[in-house]
Amino acid sequence: MKTIFYIIQKEFRQIFRNKGMLPIIFVLPLIQLVILSNAATFEIKNIAFAYIDNDHSSASRALIEKFNASTYFNVLTHFPSEAKASAAMLKGEVDVVLEIPRHFERQLQKSKQAHLGVTINAIDGAAAGVKNVYVTQIIQTFNQHIKVNLLQPSDMLSQPSTINTIPLFWYNETLNYKTFMVPGILVLLVTMITLFLSGMNIVREKEIGTLEQINVTPIKKRQFIIGKLFPFWVLGLGLLTIGLTIAKLIFNIPMIGSLALMYFYTSIYILVVLGIGLFISNFTDTQQQAMFISWFFMVIFILMSGLFTPIESMPKWAQIITEFNPIKYFVEVMRMVMLKGSGFMDILPQVTKTLLYALIMNGLAVWSYKKTS
Numbered sequence: 001m002k003t004i005f006y007i008i009q010k011e012f013r014q015i016f017r018n019k020g021m022l023p024i025i026f027v028l029p030l031i032q033l034v035i036l037s038n039a040a041t042f043e044i045k046n047i048a049f050a051y052i053d054n055d056h057s058s059a060s061r062a063l064i065e066k067f068n069a070s071t072y073f074n075v076l077t078h079f080p081s082e083a084k085a086s087a088a089m090l091k092g093e094v095d096v097v098l099e100i101p102r103h104f105e106r107q108l109q110k111s112k113q114a115h116l117g118v119t120i121n122a123i124d125g126a127a128a129g130v131k132n133v134y135v136t137q138i139i140q141t142f143n144q145h146i147k148v149n150l151l152q153p154s155d156m157l158s159q160p161s162t163i164n165t166i167p168l169f170w171y172n173e174t175l176n177y178k179t180f181m182v183p184g185i186l187v188l189l190v191t192m193i194t195l196f197l198s199g200m201n202i203v204r205e206k207e208i209g210t211l212e213q214i215n216v217t218p219i220k221k222r223q224f225i226i227g228k229l230f231p232f233w234v235l236g237l238g239l240l241t242i243g244l245t246i247a248k249l250i251f252n253i254p255m256i257g258s259l260a261l262m263y264f265y266t267s268i269y270i271l272v273v274l275g276i277g278l279f280i281s282n283f284t285d286t287q288q289q290a291m292f293i294s295w296f297f298m299v300i301f302i303l304m305s306g307l308f309t310p311i312e313s314m315p316k317w318a319q320i321i322t323e324f325n326p327i328k329y330f331v332e333v334m335r336m337v338m339l340k341g342s343g344f345m346d347i348l349p350q351v352t353k354t355l356l357y358a359l360i361m362n363g364l365a366v367w368s369y370k371k372t373s
Contacts, residue, residue, distance in 0.1 A: 029189040033243055037182045037251060044130045049073040051098040052085055052117075057105035059146060066142050067098070072134050085119070095121045096131055108146060171339045182253050183334040184307040186243040190266070191273055191327055192298060194236040198277030199294040200287045201228055202369075207286065221369055225362075229274045236270040237263065257337035261344060265333050268354050272326045275361030282368040301327045329354050 049067055053060050068075045076094065079085040088094045099117035107114040118135055122128035172179045240263070247253040277294065284290040304311075304318060305327040311319055322328050329350040336342035344351075 029193055029239060030242060030246060033182075033185055033189055033246055034250060036185045036188075037178055043177045044127055044134070045072055046074045047072055047131055047134070048093065048095045049075045049098070050077050050079055050085055050088065050094045050096070051075070051100065052079050052082060053100050054102045055100050055104040059105035059108060060100045062146070063100065063139075063142050064098075066138050070134070070138060073138075089119065089121055092121075096135060098135070178251050179253055179339065180335070182247045182251050183338050184305075184331050186240070186247060187305075187327060187330045187334055188302060188307065189243060190236055190239050190270070191301075191330070193239055194232050194270055194273045195277045195294050195298060196291060197235070198229060198232050198274045199280045199284075199290040201232070202278065202281040203284050203287050203290045221366055225278065225366055225369065229271075229278060232274055232277075233267070233270050236273070237266060240266050253338065255338050256341035258343070261347070262334065262337050265330075265337075265347065265351060265354070268351065268358055269326065269330050271358040272354060272361055275358060275365045276326075278365035279361060279368060282365065301325050304328070305331050307331050323353075326354060326357050 051064055051067075053064065064075070067073045073096070079088065079097070082099060085094065085097045085099075089097060097119040099119070101115060101117070104114050104116075116139065118132075120128050120131050120135070169175060244255070244259070244262075248255060276297070280293050280297075281290050284293060303309075304314070304322050304325055306322070307327070311322050311328070314322070333342075333347050333350050336347055340346075
């Protein structure tokens with residue numbers, strides 16, 4: 001125990017002695033949490049909207065006013081022709097163009113139907129789909145309003161009753177995207193810092209030559225590895241604490257579940273990350289190599305974790321691969337506990353898989369570390 005304590009004390013001194021690393025460990029992740037939580041959003045707002053009004057009637061003006069009143073659309077200008085509107089979309093100045101045909105109002109009054117033309121920039125297919133939904137909703141609202149004005153007294157008797165739906169949103173009543181993203185971004189930062197630091201730790205000892213001196217001492221492998229990894233385990237929990245504080249004070253993220261349960265799971269998850277970092281450092285000779293390999297796996301883990309895109313939308317083969325992604329389980333647990341108030345039995349599958357992952361990765365890390373005398 002004295003040997004382990006000595007190594008832990010040495011590691012903490014080495015971390016806090018490096019003044020250049022302290023901002024990277026504590027300050028930059030907090031700045032990233034604030035910036036990414038505001039910037040990383042799939043909400044589509046301020047859509048550049050233009051229109052071609054060939055009718056110039058009260059009905060066409062009422063329809064345009066519907067778009068102007070929406071918080072999602074930024075009505076920019078009116079184009080006199082379709083050619084000019086297409087040129088503006090080609091330059092990226094406009095995202096959506098609405099074309100109102102001639103005799104729009106007359107057709108509504110005469111035949112109770114009319115056609116509209118909507119052109120959407122679909123380079124980003126997902127965003128185009130969302131824009132299409134917004135446009136459709138506004139047109140449907142306008143349609144219901146105009147239909148009431150065009151109904152004749154005789155039509156009222158044959159008009160069927162309408163069905164109104166009142167949605168009930170659970171876990172994120174205000175539909176605030178930050179509520180969804182902040183727990184995931186916090187997972188990302190805790191993972192990145194602990195993985196990169198642990199991945200470069202033993203490599204740094206190799207580069208400065210102190211690892212050879214440690215290897216000829218009677219220190220056992222498990223003592224050396226525990227002493228090396230424990231400081232980063234503590235740092236990971238410290239980053240979680242600071243991140244949760246910012247999430248509550250700045251973003252007002254609800255924390256319905258147990259904080260103790262979040263710390264319990266995080267303490268197991270960090271062991272997985274530290275095991276991966278140590279395993280990588282055992283097979284690299286420079287910090288640049290360790291950083292490159294860590295970042296390579298980090299990008300894959302992040303993109304396939306469900307942090308930004310739902311796992312259910314991935315191909316079946318990709319969903320199978322995500323079962324081996326530890327970040328996926330951390331993201332699920334943080335959102336379940338923070339937003340849903342899930343208990344231990346609810347996250348037991350994730351806890352079991354993460355614990356098994358920790359045992360395997362740390363076992364491989366200990367096995368792959370070669371201590372020569």
